[in-house]
Amino acid sequence: MTVFLTHNRVKLALHTLRNRPGPSLLLLHALGDHAPTETPLEFASWPGAIHALDFTGHGASTIPAGGGYTAEVLMADVDAALSMTGPATIAGRGLGAYIAVLIAGARPELVRGTILQDGAGLAGGGQQPGPIVVRGVPGRTTAPDPFALVELGSDIRPSEYVARFAELAAENSGLPTPIFVCCKARPDWLKAILATKGAAETTIEIALAECAR
Amino acid sequence: MSSPATETSPFIRYPGAERPARHHWVDSYGVRIAVCEWGPADGSPLFLVHGGSDFAGTFDVFAPLLAAAGWRVIAWDHRGHGDSDHAPLYSWDADVRDALSVLDAITPDAVPVIAHSKGGGMMLQLAEALPLRMAKLVVIDGLPSPDPAPDVSDHEQRRFSSKNLADWLDHRRGSAANSRKAGSLEELARRRKRMNPRLSDEWLLYLASIGARKDPDGWRWKLDPAIRMGGFGPWRPDWSLDRLKHLAIPLLGLTATVEEEMGWGTNHRALLPFLPPGARLVPFENTGHFIHIEHPNEVARLVLEFLR
Numbered sequence: 001m002t003v004f005l006t007h008n009r010v011k012l013a014l015h016t017l018r019n020r021p022g023p024s025l026l027l028l029h030a031l032g033d034h035a036p037t038e039t040p041l042e043f044a045s046w047p048g049a050i051h052a053l054d055f056t057g058h059g060a061s062t063i064p065a066g067g068g069y070t071a072e073v074l075m076a077d078v079d080a081a082l083s084m085t086g087p088a089t090i091a092g093r094g095l096g097a098y099i100a101v102l103i104a105g106a107r108p109e110l111v112r113g114t115i116l117q118d119g120a121g122l123a124g125g126g127q128q129p130g131p132i133v134v135r136g137v138p139g140r141t142t143a144p145d146p147f148a149l150v151e152l153g154s155d156i157r158p159s160e161y162v163a164r165f166a167e168l169a170a171e172n173s174g175l176p177t178p179i180f181v182c183c184k185a186r187p188d189w190l191k192a193i194l195a196t197k198g199a200a201e202t203t204i205e206i207a208l209a210e211c212a213r
Numbered sequence: 214m215s216s217p218a219t220e221t222s223p224f225i226r227y228p229g230a231e232r233p234a235r236h237h238w239v240d241s242y243g244v245r246i247a248v249c250e251w252g253p254a255d256g257s258p259l260f261l262v263h264g265g266s267d268f269a270g271t272f273d274v275f276a277p278l279l280a281a282a283g284w285r286v287i288a289w290d291h292r293g294h295g296d297s298d299h300a301p302l303y304s305w306d307a308d309v310r311d312a313l314s315v316l317d318a319i320t321p322d323a324v325p326v327i328a329h330s331k332g333g334g335m336m337l338q339l340a341e342a343l344p345l346r347m348a349k350l351v352v353i354d355g356l357p358s359p360d361p362a363p364d365v366s367d368h369e370q371r372r373f374s375s376k377n378l379a380d381w382l383d384h385r386r387g388s389a390a391n392s393r394k395a396g397s398l399e400e401l402a403r404r405r406k407r408m409n410p411r412l413s414d415e416w417l418l419y420l421a422s423i424g425a426r427k428d429p430d431g432w433r434w435k436l437d438p439a440i441r442m443g444g445f446g447p448w449r450p451d452w453s454l455d456r457l458k459h460l461a462i463p464l465l466g467l468t469a470t471v472e473e474e475m476g477w478g479t480n481h482r483a484l485l486p487f488l489p490p491g492a493r494l495v496p497f498e499n500t501g502h503f504i505h506i507e508h509p510n511e512v513a514r515l516v517l518e519f520l521r
Contacts, residue, residue: 009300
């Protein structure tokens with residue numbers, strides 16, 4: 001089942017992969033990807049409902065004209081999904097893993113643990129801006145939006161900025177470990193959150209079991 | 214090219230204010246940008262860039278002074294501002310890209326640019342990316358600052374707390390249903406006065422008459438209600454300061470000395486170590502953020518001298 005949520009002028013597709021009583025799990029896809037159509041194998045053991053969101057410019061969500069993507073506005077995409085699902089555990093791949101950390105810090109009362117997985121867009125544009133480039137790309141009406149690939153593939157992720165979100169999650173979520181790092185890659189921002197008390201390295205199985213408690 | 218449906222004869226007058234002589238649209242990757250011009254159509258192009266939450270009409274007094282010297286003065290409303298499209302997404306990079314779309318639509322040559330507030334930061338970025346497109350740059354109270362103003366709404370790390378994040382997300386949740394508060398033109402001018410206390414009631418009433426639209430229940434500022442001051446983001450102000458040193462074109466900076474809510478609080482002495490070679494900085498004593506509105510003739514004189 002898919003419902004469309006309104007986020008400013010964008011319609012966001014929120015797919016329910018499995019409807020079942022119990023805690024909710026929300027899946028966030030990688031850069032350029034879209035929500036899975038079936039429950040991925042690694043989440044089969046989850047005891048409750050499983051939802052998956054298409055970010056702005058991806059999957060069945062609106063492709064806006066003229067770009068202007070930021071990680072922060074995608075964080076608000078997730079907040080729109082949380083307004084529908086209620087409190088949820090969030091599992092994100094690649095770009096979705098980064099966005100999961102942001103929303104864990106910004107809505108600690110709604111995010112019941114985050115699980116970070118490898119995928120496209122995990123690294124982002126690094127610690128500081130490189131040469132300034134003014135980029136335009138030909139518009140397209142099919143997902144993924146090329147502007148999303150360009151802008152979200154290079155957004156800056158300074159360690160102290162990202163670590164602040166992990167700290168807010170640790171301070172305000174009431175969870176012993178709000179962020180489970182289950183990916184192999186270690187971009188600088190991930191090293192920075194692992195240095196906070198909010199994040200720990202573990203396996204998906206253990207992370208799911210912890211979040212479902 | 215069609216023309217923006219803007220009123221051409223404001224019923225509220227202000228001494229020296231002239232509506233633009235020409236209006237047209239520029240398409241920036243599907244976002245419709247409202248462009249306006251003062252002065253001779255065959256004059257040398259000179260671009261004016263407004264600041265955050267403002268619009269091109271803020272130059273209605275200043276631009277005619279430059280047009281009178283023979284310049285073809287071109288300004289545009291940033292996405293979500295004035296008569297330009299309310300866009301689904303807003304970002305600093307998108308604003309700079311839209312600016313280049315406007316420049317591209319007018320000329321491939323290097324042009325002089327005068328930019329106010331956030332517009333100054335945007336143009337420093339454009340000058341760095343494409344130095345051959347900008348001949349000279351004037352920044353009116355918009356040079357980088359260790360503590361810049363809230364009209365940089367979406368990409369700097371200031372005012373970043375739990376409450377800040379929650380307030381911003383709450384605003385996003387309501388943004389589809391939000392609209393600006395309706396009122397009489399006098400009420401809109403009074404609200405604006407709270408942000409710009411140094412500007413005269415007469416000017417703010419004029420500004421409301423050209424920056425607001427009339428709905429059945431009253432006037433509303435055209436600015437997209439999704440745009441909000443006091444955002445946050447990964448950008449650090451010192452990156453802008455460091456980049457200023459490398460600017461490769463002549464720079465004239467005008468700085469305000471009186472703090473205002475919309476002002477950048479630029480301390481011109483703190484800026485000196487970061488100025489590129491040959492840059493000139495002119496502080497305006499006892500002047501607020503809108504230097505070109507408080508002292509249009511003096512600013513025009515300095516600018517025309519710099520552009521000679």
